Amino acid sequence: PLPFQLPLRLRLPRLASLFSWCWSPFASLFCSSPAHSPSLYLSSSPLPSPPPVTALIKSFERPSSLRALIASLRSYYPDLPVVVVEDSRRATKLGTDPNLTHLIMPFDSGLSACRNHALDHIHTPFFILLDDDFVFDQRTRVEDLYYFLKSTGFDLVGGSHERHTQDGRVDPADGYSGLLVRNEDTLSLLNATHPTRFAEPFSSQCSHVDIVLNFFMARTEAVRVLRWDDELKLGEHQDFFLRAQQRGLRIATCPSVVVQHHQDHSNPQYVGYRQREHAFLVRFLRKHHLRRLVLFSG
Numbered sequence: 376p377l378p379f380q381l382p383l384r385l386r387l388p389r390l391a392s393l394f395s396w397c398w399s400p401f402a403s404l405f406c407s408s409p410a411h412s413p414s415l416y417l418s419s420s421p422l423p424s425p426p427p428v429t430a431l432i433k434s435f436e437r438p439s440s441l442r443a444l445i446a447s448l449r450s451y452y453p454d455l456p457v458v459v460v461e462d463s464r465r466a467t468k469l470g471t472d473p474n475l476t477h478l479i480m481p482f483d484s485g486l487s488a489c490r491n492h493a494l495d496h497i498h499t500p501f502f503i504l505l506d507d508d509f510v511f512d513q514r515t516r517v518e519d520l521y522y523f524l525k526s527t528g529f530d531l532v533g534g535s536h537e538r539h540t541q542d543g544r545v546d547p548a549d550g551y552s553g554l555l556v557r558n559e560d561t562l563s564l565l566n567a568t569h570p571t572r573f574a575e576p577f578s579s580q581c582s583h584v585d586i587v588l589n590f591f592m593a594r595t596e597a598v599r600v601l602r603w604d605d606e607l608k609l610g611e612h613q614d615f616f617l618r619a620q621q622r623g624l625r626i627a628t629c630p631s632v633v634v635q636h637h638q639d640h641s642n643p644q645y646v647g648y649r650q651r652e653h654a655f656l657v658r659f660l661r662k663h664h665l666r667r668l669v670l671f672s673g
Contacts (some may be wrong), residue, residue, distance in 0.1 A: 417519035417576055417629060422452070428521055428592065429456040429499045433489050434507035436645040438467040440637065445469065447511040455517070458502075460493035483648065485608030494599060503592045505634070510539075514633040520592035523577055523629055530597040530624040533587025534632035541639065550630035553671055555585040555613075555620050560666040562617065573627075581629040586616040590634050597624055604662075610655035617663065 422428065430448060434441045441459070448455065454474055461467060462480040469477055476496055480489050494502070501524065503517055515534075523532050535550040554565040564586060571583035589612060601619055603611050619626065640646050660668065 417516070417580060417631065418522040420518065420522065422455075422518045422521060424454070426452070426455050427499050428501045428503055428517055429458055429497045429595075430505055431490065431493050431497065431502045432457065432459045432505045432507055433486055433493065434459060434461045434463065434467065435483075435486075435648070436463045436642055437507050437639055438463070440508040440639050441467050442469065443637070444505065444507055444509050444511070445472075445475070448505075451511050451513075451515065452517060456497075456499060458493045458496050460489040462489055483608070485605070487603035487607050487611045488605040490603050491605060494595070494602070497595050500595055501592055502595050502598075504589055506589060506636075508637050508639055509536075509590065510635040510637055512633075512635055514631075515635075516632055517592070519629065519632050523581060523627065524592060524594065527573060527577070527627070528625070529583075529627050531587070531591050531593040531619070532581070532627045532629055533591040534628075534634060535630040536588060536590060536636040537633050539635055539637045541641070548630065548633045549588075550628055551586070551588040552582070552584045552628040552630070553586060555617055557665075560664065561669060562613070562663070562665050562667070563669040564613075564671050566671045577629065580631045581627050584626055584628050585620050586613070587626060587628045607655050607659060609649070609652040610659055613656075613668065614659045614662070 430452075432441070432444065441461075445457065445459075448457065449472075457472070457475040458478065459467075459469065459475065460478040460480060462482055462484040464482055466477070466479050469475065478489075478493060478496060480492060484492075490504075501521060503520065520532050520534065523529070533550070533552060535548040537548040538546040540546070552568075554567045554569070556563045556565055569583035569585075572578055573581055573583075601615070601622060601624065604614055607614055616626070640649075656668075660666065
């Protein structure tokens with residue numbers, strides 16, 4: 376018998392539907408909690424010029440999504456440096472953009488290796504991590520995350536997702552954040568925050584945590600020291616933040632900064648590659664001598 380719990384309703388194309396389940400070691404773990412709509416923006420100042428932030432985008436077999444993300448980003452931040460790293464069979468044609476670097480990796484190099492390669496091409500003190508199926512809107516305020524890090528001295532701060540399904544449904548914004556607590560061979564993700572109080576305007580909208588979504592801004596040098604594990608093509612999320620905790624990186628979440636998440640699973644080849652994630656999560660558990668991963672039980 377397997378020493379873990381499996382979810383009763385498993386729908387692989389909808390990873391958000393796996394939130395709040397406890398299971399291991401053969402599946403991914405996710406949790407969602409509603410983000411609060413901001414009454415005020417966290418910052419009234421625009422980004423400095425030239426921008427001290429680079430957008431890091433990893434893309435695989437979703438050219439339409441990638442182009443939509445870049446178009447939406449450019450509508451709000453026309454001068455923001457962008458590094459796209461892609462390991463698709465055919466590189467996406469992105470046109471001419473003097474502030475965009477398009478890195479091509481061998482097919483299926485994996486999420487972690489590609490992000491590390493892109494990180495080596497970032498020359499700003501901060502970067503914002505984006506998936507290729509995100510879309511910016513007026514709530515995706517890069518400057519809010521930037522001024523949070525500048526004001527607090529933290530290393531990394533996450534925002535939240537608003538999921539847009541292919542059937543036209545829009546789900547409330549979700550923030551994947553909480554604490555990581557290890558007890559022998561069990562790693563628990565808890566719905567809790569560290570007792571840290573930030574100064575205004577961050578005190579009511581931001582919290583000190585150990586893990587956030589893969590929509591975050593970070594200090595470039597802090598992540599260069601940490602990096603992603605090249606061996607984990609998928610299932611890298613918990614490994615990255617567990618090692619960040621072990622290194623003492625200070626992490627926060629400001630869920631009022633929202634990005635749209637337009638999950639596109641129309642390409643069956645893409646879906647097939649995504650379904651390998653459970654095998655890489657097994658590798659993560661073995662790497663850290665874990666047997667169980669318990670999701671947001673507190």
